[in-house]
Amino acid sequence: MDGNIFEKILGQDSLFIDRKAFDHAFEPSNLPHRDHEIESLVRNLVDALNGHIPSNMLLYGVPGSGKTVVTRFVLGQLLDKGVEMGQPVQTYEINCRNVDTKYRVVQTIASQLSRRGDTPIPFTGWPTDRVLETLIYRMDRAGGVHIIVLDEIDNLVARAGDDLLYNLTSLNTVLRNGRCCIIGISNDLNFTQQLGPRVSSRLSQEDLVFHPYGAPEIQDILSERVETGLRDDVLEGGVLELCAALAAQEHGDARRALDLLRISVQKAEQRAQVKVDPRHVRLAQSQLEYDQVTPVLKTLPLHQKLVLFAIKLNEENGLRNISTGEIYRTYADACMKIGFEPLTPRRISSLLNELDTLGLIMARNVSKGRGGRSKQVNSAIPKAIDAISTMGESEPLIGEAALGRYNLQGQL
Ligand SMILES: Nc1ncnc2c1ncn2[C@@H]1O[C@H](COP(=O)(O)OP(=O)(O)OP(=O)(O)O)[C@@H](O)[C@H]1O
Ligand SMILES: [Mg+2]
CATH class of the missing domain: 3.40.50.300 (P-loop containing nucleotide triphosphate hydrolases)
Known part of the structure; x- marks a missing residue:
């Protein structure tokens, strides 16, 4: 390699004037809204x-x-x-x-x-x-x-x-x-x-x-930082709006919006582009989701992983609103394939609640008539993340379970 490896990056013009304006520790003198x-x-x-x-x-x-x-x-x-x-x-x-x-x-x-x-x-x-x-x-x-x-x-x-x-x-x-x-x-x-x-x-x-910020409020917060933190005219139309909208969906979190914008600018810089456009924001959003979700997936205990595996497998087979019965069947099947005793349906029900609390699935209680209740479950993991492979990276047994053949309920 020619010359010092830092040279190329050092010589590049940054799109930031002051990156600190996007730091979590930055204390702005004006606090809109x-x-x-x-x-x-x-x-x-x-x-x-x-x-x-x-x-x-x-x-x-x-x-x-x-x-x-x-x-x-x-x-x-x-x-x-x-x-x-x-x-x-x-x-x-x-x-x-x-x-x-x-x-x-x-x-x-x-x-x-x-x-x-x-x-x-x-x-x-x-x-x-x-x-x-x-x-x-x-x-x-x-x-x-x-x-x-x-x-x-x-x-x-x-x-x-x-x-x-x-x-x-x-x-x-x-x-x-x-x-x-x-x-x-x-x-x-x-x-x-x-x-x-x-x-x-x-x-x-x-x-x-x-109260949680709405999208227009977040946009005002971002605009102030853009003024001090970024070079003029580096943002294409729609970038601030998209960052604000995505963060507003995320319970109105201004920190998330600032992170999104900072990473979007970095994505443009990494590609040696001089303008930030909404595609960079999408990339930034995927990266943030990935960084947030993967450590959680990797550290789940084995049976939690197997339950999530069962849900993902059914979803990949085209099923939505998966019933607890169906999840249990696939889960028990996976346990057998790796030589583990399945936990009881009652335990699985509480594991499902934990996965819901972690934000990895969305479970809805539905009544089945005659006072019976059941859950309908969908995964809530961003599409860009391959949950089964990610869990398999930290737990070889998931990889092993994924090799098996399953008798799954088809799309209804
Ligand atoms: N009204 C505002 N104007 C400018 N920046 C803001 C405003 N509200 C929040 N921020 C910025 O958003 C980020 C998050 O704000 P802060 O850390 O105060 O949130 P918090 O409510 O304390 O969150 P947590 O509950 O996670 O601690 C910070 O970088 C902060 O500078
Ligand atoms: Mg705080």
Whole structure:
């Protein structure tokens, strides 16, 4: 090969001016279609600047509806204003997906308040009560209002229960000099059901729901990024509309839309094309689906794979709305072919529910008269993905089962 292998790519003109505009971590200064949510947060948090305690809040909304980015934006402005007014405000953002135990949450906040000469709090090892006492001492020492954001809070509660939330929402009764406000963020609307009634009522003094974005709203969000992130006129007509429409179908997820657009531009670049057109968006969509679905398919346990195999096999034979009876017959047949004992129909029924929850199939309950119920099942795996081969890559027994001959019900 002639010259350095990076040379060719380095010399290429990029269609991006600023790729960072499409990063997940990018924080835009303008957040279209979130005025109401921003205002609700501001109306509550302004109390921190007036010397009062803001209400605790719970923010809900589907993934990609702007909860994190809106909260960061508002807290950033609050900090600036606090400095300007000489009002001490401290904010803490904890992502409970990463920091998911009581000890670690308290340790993280308390460490942020440490001053020179303080004993560092280790990542583990102290009794949790001691860490909590240290936190209270340091919050009082700093004074002012402390705003603790617990992002993806449902993870913390699922893992560690609501004990910590009880402590945190009680802090104002023990703090002498400081004040504290908790903002929980969740994409699970039923999350408060996991909380005890005392914690639940204290935490959700104010609820704020972020509705899913519609296609036109997503298009506005994308347009702003295009202005700063892409060279002029690289998008053919219909590209933004298609990205927005596809992401709106995907529960109105702005993150998905930004990913789609970024990958579409990359697809055009990889083909040394100077314009992005809707075909690139389709390619990007297939890639995203592939990246999303294949790891799930590969990690399914054997019997889940066999159930899905049975569904796919029937579909390839032209059958739609497959009955549980038919799935079971093919599944049991496949088990026999690889020398495994089939699980009971009842177990298969619960495996079908799990596949439904994972989004790999769509199951519909239908009544069969005389109070009998059955399911009708269709796979929900994007067409571009060969599910049987993908499962076979991680599980040779699926490949073996696929070699057999099956007596399938024909197309009805
Ligand atoms: N109104 C908006 N204006 C500009 N960008 C937005 C807006 N809403 C969301 N985004 C962008 O979409 C992406 C997803 O937003 P964000 O991370 O805030 O979603 P979320 O609701 O916190 O999702 P999750 O529940 O998955 O954490 C981010 O890159 C964010 O910058
Ligand atoms: Mg978030």
